[in-house]
Amino acid sequence: MPIHDVNVMILDNDGVLRREGKQLPGVVELYAQLEKRGISNVLLSNNSRVTSDGLVRQMKQFGVKDFCKDQAMTSAEAAASWIRHNPSADRLEDMRVFAVGEEGVFRSLQELGIALANDQWDGQQWSGLPTDVVVGFNTKMDYATTMAPAWNAIHRGSRWIHTNGDVSYRNAAGAMLPANGAQLAYLSTTGKEPAAVVGKPNREMAESALRRMNVTQDQARIAVVGDNLTEDMGLADNLRSAGWNAEGWMVLTGVTTAEDCDDPSVDRVFQDIRQITRALLSR
Amino acid sequence: MPIHDVNVMILDNDGVLRREGKQLPGVVELYAQLEKRGISNVLLSNNSRVTSDGLVRQMKQFGVKDFCKDQAMTSAEAAASWIRHNPSADRLEDMRVFAVGEEGVFRSLQELGIALANDQWDGQQWSGLPTDVVVGFNTKMDYATTMAPAWNAIHRGSRWIHTNGDVSYRNAAGAMLPANGAQLAYLSTTGKEPAAVVGKPNREMAESALRRMNVTQDQARIAVVGDNLTEDMGLADNLRSAGWNAEGWMVLTGVTTAEDCDDPSVDRVFQDIRQITRALLSR
Missing domain, CATH: 3.40.50.1000 (HAD superfamily/HAD-like)
Structure with missing residues (x-):
């Protein structure tokens, strides 16, 4: 055109x-x-680490003064919205989501009133299996508190939503580093597929x-x-x-x-x- | 037979x-x-987390009194031995190995006189690219100090040796958790293949x-x-x-x-x- x-x-x-x-x-x-x-x-x-509020702040710093929140959306917000419109339980209040990610993921779920399951992992096993696992890129990811519980829940049948599949990004020092697509590959060794890769x-x-x-x-x-x-x-x-x-x-x-x-x-x-x-x- | x-x-x-x-x-x-x-x-x-000394201790505890070190070998020891016999540099002393793993991996490399590159990652990039990356299962793995530097080095061309490909194991509480095969999937998103999966x-x-x-x-x-x-x-x-x-x-x-x-x-x-x-x- x-x-x-x-x-x-x-x-x-x-x-x-x-x-x-x-x-x-x-x-x-x-x-x-x-x-x-x-x-x-x-x-x-x-980028599931940021929020649309964060993008608004960025755009104002860039000099786009009247940029508003509705002009931005992140894969974390899209994932939360996807869950909200495709509930895994009859009632939204029965859902318990294990969230892996940074501020964007937690904030997006919270804003839609979705409860977290993160405190139900005791370091060894789940006291109550999460209904869903939402995975965003997390530069603080580790075995004990994020990847092991996510893997175990997905393996046991929790629904899995991945915010995006980007494999890598370049950091401020110019080095190529792994991103959310690498976490997707890690969790795919459960033999399961995400219900959605929303980004x-x-x-x-x-x-x-x-x-x-x-x-x-x-x-x-x-x-x-x-x-x-x-x-x-x-x-x-x-x-x-x-x-x-x-x-x-x-x-x-x-x-x-x-x-x-x-x-x-x-x-x-x-x-x-x-x-x-x-x-x-x-x- | x-x-x-x-x-x-x-x-x-x-x-x-x-x-x-x-x-x-x-x-x-x-x-x-x-x-x-x-x-x-x-x-x-x-299991790359243990050493053959650890297996000797286990067997003596089990009551097999005359079990000796030569009767045991771990995938970490086999990986160190593989590197020793397939050097990536003309001289062994020019090799610098970035090691991911637990005691077994570090001890095995050390015993064969192989130098580590672990202090050459400044948190953002490599001051000197490692010749090799050896990856064993690590329950203390995280983004900042293990997976990001390993991914970056492999992506840039460091030779990659993976101790074993076991995807999962059952912990003491009976929960299935991810193991070294999940780390292999994560690092495979570099687009590279290990030079050897020794286990x-x-x-x-x-x-x-x-x-x-x-x-x-x-x-x-x-x-x-x-x-x-x-x-x-x-x-x-x-x-x-x-x-x-x-x-x-x-x-x-x-x-x-x-x-x-x-x-x-x-x-x-x-x-x-x-x-x-x-x-x-x-x-």
């Missing part, structure tokens, strides 16, 4: 708006342009955001902007398969280089978000 | 001689019979023990006694494929039940080790 037909933009954060914790150039200008052209937008982050490229999180924006399939002309073939361009693919009119727009400020862009899931390639703003401005 | 032709016995520990930390009946009688009949024997444990069913450890016993292929008639289809009976299979005359003897005091024994790798099934002693005594 022509660039100027786009009326919904789904944006990634790391590698698009920021890199290694620092703002990339052109964020304020891009959001000003989206506002001016009435392009609905949502910042969809697979990108799964379309659950995006469709939940599109519903919140009141965007319907017949009117939506979506650009998925990201730096990652698997998660971001994969999401565009999965939306298309589900009947949405969606394009994958790759920016080269993150993990993917120009050579990797020769992929059928990539519709357009931009050096950075400044080039997207210029494209929207042209004509 | 007839039971009485066996002249080498390879024994497993957990599920055979002990269960959930406690001695199973008939250990003293079995070892007395092996001694009496001149059957060479070795206790081959995939059972790999035949490296067994062949190393057989060499130490001065047993050769033309004279050996081996019984591999264990409670596990994959590791123990798998070892018997792998020894056969390599030209050894070996049988798989399953005991039902561990993880495998009678129904699971309908497997071509199982040559004989015994209720417990007492039944093996009786079979050796008969005639």
Whole structure:
């Protein structure tokens, strides 16, 4: 579709708006342009460690003053929302979720009134088996208090929801480190599969955001902007398969280089978000 | 082959001689019979947390007074020995091994004079990339000090040796918990494969023990006694494929039940080790 037909933009954060914790150039200008052209937008982050409140704080620091909470969603929030809409017990109050992750996961479950099972592991076994296990990336993960109890619960039949499957990320020192996809591989040795891996490229999180924006399939002309073939361009693919009119727009400020862009899931390639703003401005 | 032709016995520990930390009946009688009949024997444990000294202490506690260190080998010792015989640098003193595991792994490397790289990870990156990463099961594993640096080193090209691939074990409270095979799955998300998974069913450890016993292929008639289809009976299979005359003897005091024994790798099934002693005594 022509660039100027786009009326919904789904944006990634790391590698698009920021890199290694620092703002990339052109964020304020891009959001000003989206506002001016009435392009609905949502910042969809697979990072389950943060919250949408945290993303709002980040965007305000970046200079996007009127960025609001509804313009952001994390895979942890999407996972909590998924559980809320797919309860594993007849009554929500009978559910007990063992949560692995950082602030984003705990906060998201808490905000939807979902009770935790974390105090039911005595270090050796469960006093009461959790109904669900939710796993987000956790840089404080360890054997005794997170991976062993999660593994045991999943092995015994607790439903398992994984926030996202990203295998690795680059830390502030530039080192590649394992992420939530490695925890997924660890827990898959139970022989079980997650009931859902909610983050990108799964379309659950995006469709939940599109519903919140009141965007319907017949009117939506979506650009998925990201730096990652698997998660971001994969999401565009999965939306298309589900009947949405969606394009994958790759920016080269993150993990993917120009050579990797020769992929059928990539519709357009931009050096950075400044080039997207210029494209929207042209004509 | 007839039971009485066996002249080498390879024994497993957990599920055979002990269960959930406690001695199973008939250990003293079995070892007395092996001694009496001149059957060479070795206790081959995939447990990389212990040392052969620890196994000697266990056997003396069990009442097998003259059990000596050469009658036992752990997957951690086999991994250290594998590295010693397959150096990754021209000179042994140039090797720096990042070790993940418990006492068994550290002690085994130390005894063979192999230097550690563990202090070269500053929490963010390697000051000098390790030549090798050795991974044994670690109930104190965590993200910051073990899995993240191991993942990063393997991803960057350090050679990777995994002591064993056992996925799970049952703790003293009877709960199934993840073991070294789960760590293997986690680290496999680097896209790399271990240079060796030294423990059972790999035949490296067994062949190393057989060499130490001065047993050769033309004279050996081996019984591999264990409670596990994959590791123990798998070892018997792998020894056969390599030209050894070996049988798989399953005991039902561990993880495998009678129904699971309908497997071509199982040559004989015994209720417990007492039944093996009786079979050796008969005639």
